[in-house]
Amino acid sequence: MGRPPSVDRAEIEGLYRSYGALVRRRARSILNDDREAEDALQEVFVRVIKSVADFRRQSQPSTWLYRITTNLCLNRVRDARRRRARLASVGDSAKAIPPTATGPAETAATVHNLLAQLPQDLAEIAVYYFVDEMDQAEIARLLGVSRRTIGYRLERFVAQARQLLAEAGVAPPGGLGVPKTEGESG
Template sequence: MNATAIEALYRKYGPAVLRRARAILRDEQAARDVMQEVFIQAIQEGGAFRGDASPMTWIYRITTNLCLNRIRDEGRRAELLAENYVVDEEPVRPATAEQKVTLAAILRQVPDELREIAVYYYVDQMSHDEIAQLVKTSRRTVGNRLDEFRKVARAAAEPRLEVAS
């Protein structure tokens, strides 16, 4: 698909995509984000449109899938937060020397692509979307790599935690 065709799709189906995303997500900003993702994906997968169905059916399918992925990802994120983090009202204290050593050991054990994404997420506090754009990968891949990082970090930290006990 060329730029003119994508622009025509955007003008013709953009409002319907936004309505669909709003209806599923019930959040204006999230719906607008998904609308952009829909047309980015349409550009990337332009050759995948076979013409078996109408362009609207194809665009609606992309919209629905992206919305459902976003809902699933947010639900999974909430589960992970509930499982792994205890909300503490204490102020954040600077890391101890032992914690810094543990972190350095963890970062040495993690492949570069996981380390890079973890630093963007935990240190720079970037969103999955921002990281995906920066490292030129999908939002889902960013989430998967953060999950991998957490597993490696837990495994690397466990022996040190046992020694400290």
């Protein structure tokens, strides 16, 4: 077969030991499905193997893996939504996840559904902010953009999410908006 990657199995095992839980947890958070998360875990590590030279140069591999995992999972979420739409259009029984939120599972489904429908640049930032609990300055450093840009995109994300929920006839619990009492120094 083809040339083997310039990395051996022991090194890959070590990377799984250090970062496997991180990647799997993040994939599970975004994909909301254990089996999908397992597949994503493997796909991320295939990318690590294929870009092992780049990976070894990273001073903070976790940051690199966060971005790879996020974008890969968001692509999967979108692909799955397109497949559902395509299948639904030809009469398949597949149904989109209803955008409602009354408990933890429903909240996860709501977030998952929103991520599938909103632009990738907004969805990526939303994951960092709402799932990973980063503050805006941290996301700005990660993506190499200004903090104002991050705040602006987050507001766009929330506005579009509210519109989607309104179109679906779902009233989000707890109200929407931008709390002004809690502050992060970001």
